[in-house]
Amino acid sequence: MNIRNINQKQYLKQKQYFKQKQEHDRRKKILSLKNIKKISNGTTILDDVSVDFYESEMVGIYGESGAGKTSLLNIIGCFDNDFTGHVLMEDINIENLSSDQKANIRNKKIGFVVQDFSLIEEMTVYDNVALTLLFDKSVSFVNIRSKIVEALDKVGMKKYINKKIKLMSGGEKQRIAIARAIVNEPDILIADEPTGALDSKNTQKIMELFLQLNKQFNTTVILVSHDMNCINMCYRKIKMEDGHIESDE
Numbered sequence: 001m002n003i004r005n006i007n008q009k010q011y012l013k014q015k016q017y018f019k020q021k022q023e024h025d026r027r028k029k030i031l032s033l034k035n036i037k038k039i040s041n042g043t044t045i046l047d048d049v050s051v052d053f054y055e056s057e058m059v060g061i062y063g064e065s066g067a068g069k070t071s072l073l074n075i076i077g078c079f080d081n082d083f084t085g086h087v088l089m090e091d092i093n094i095e096n097l098s099s100d101q102k103a104n105i106r107n108k109k110i111g112f113v114v115q116d117f118s119l120i121e122e123m124t125v126y127d128n129v130a131l132t133l134l135f136d137k138s139v140s141f142v143n144i145r146s147k148i149v150e151a152l153d154k155v156g157m158k159k160y161i162n163k164k165i166k167l168m169s170g171g172e173k174q175r176i177a178i179a180r181a182i183v184n185e186p187d188i189l190i191a192d193e194p195t196g197a198l199d200s201k202n203t204q205k206i207m208e209l210f211l212q213l214n215k216q217f218n219t220t221v222i223l224v225s226h227d228m229n230c231i232n233m234c235y236r237k238i239k240m241e242d243g244h245i246e247s248d249e
């Protein structure tokens with residue numbers, strides 16, 4: 001390779017970098033955490049965490065067990081009020097909202113796949129996924145079934161629609177939990193170890209689904225994983241350590 005080719009390559013690389021940077025700068029900030037501190041029973045769980053999330057980002061959060069990943073997701077998902085600092089959602093300070101308004105944000109804007117699935121064992125797959133839509137008045141009754149079928153189809157679980165949760169395997173439950181989180185087509189999908197109970201084939205499928213939601217519907221995906229293959233599929237990687245953000249790249 002001669003010097004001219006090398007320069008050309010460097011030029012193209014730089015051009016691409018500036019293009020990506022411009023795109024990044026133009027993106028809309030949808031969620032902003034400022035100086036979040038959480039102390040529980042005298043232990044500091046989150047230590048002055050400030051981080052912004054943007055529209056249509058795909059973010060992977062990783063770090064050792066106990067680093068504070070789930071605690072951070074609970075605050076992002078409006079599930080935890082017991083902290084100091086500020087959370088702004090599209091420039092609205094969520095502390096100033098009533099509990100009804102917060103619930104409305106959770107129902108309409110956020111889909112959450114929790115670490116332990118939190119499915120109701122005695123109920124069927126259909127009823128578990130339907131729970132998300134129960135409080136969403138914008139979804140008409142006639143649309144409910146088709147939305148549930150569509151979400152179950154996306155995670156490959158349509159055929160189990162009438163099966164009870166208690167009769168399903170850990171990996172199947174995980175996929176139902178993901179269907180429940182995406183059925184309301186959220187702007188932000190938060191997923192805590194969404195592939196922890198899955199084999200490599202299903203892990204790949206779920207990651208492809210997240211990438212598709214991200215690309216096709218501009219869904220912001222924020223996922224926590226111990227699996228570096230999943231983290232490396234994200235465009236932005238955040239490492240947490242001892243309750244703070246160690247790196248963000």
Ligand SMILES: Nc1ncnc2c1ncn2[C@@H]1O[C@H](COP(=O)(O)OP(=O)(O)OP(=O)(O)O)[C@@H](O)[C@H]1O
Nearest residue numbers: 040041043045063064065066067068069070071072
């Ligand atoms: N309600 C609570 N009361 C007291 N300490 C808590 C509480 N919840 C979590 N912790 C502690 O806070 C720290 C962070 O917990 P968190 O669940 O956020 O970690 P994590 O990074 O999600 O870990 P893992 O990878 O194991 O899921 C841990 O040391 C945990 O023991």
Ligand SMILES: [Mg+2]
Nearest residue numbers: 069070115192
């Ligand atoms: Mg956790």
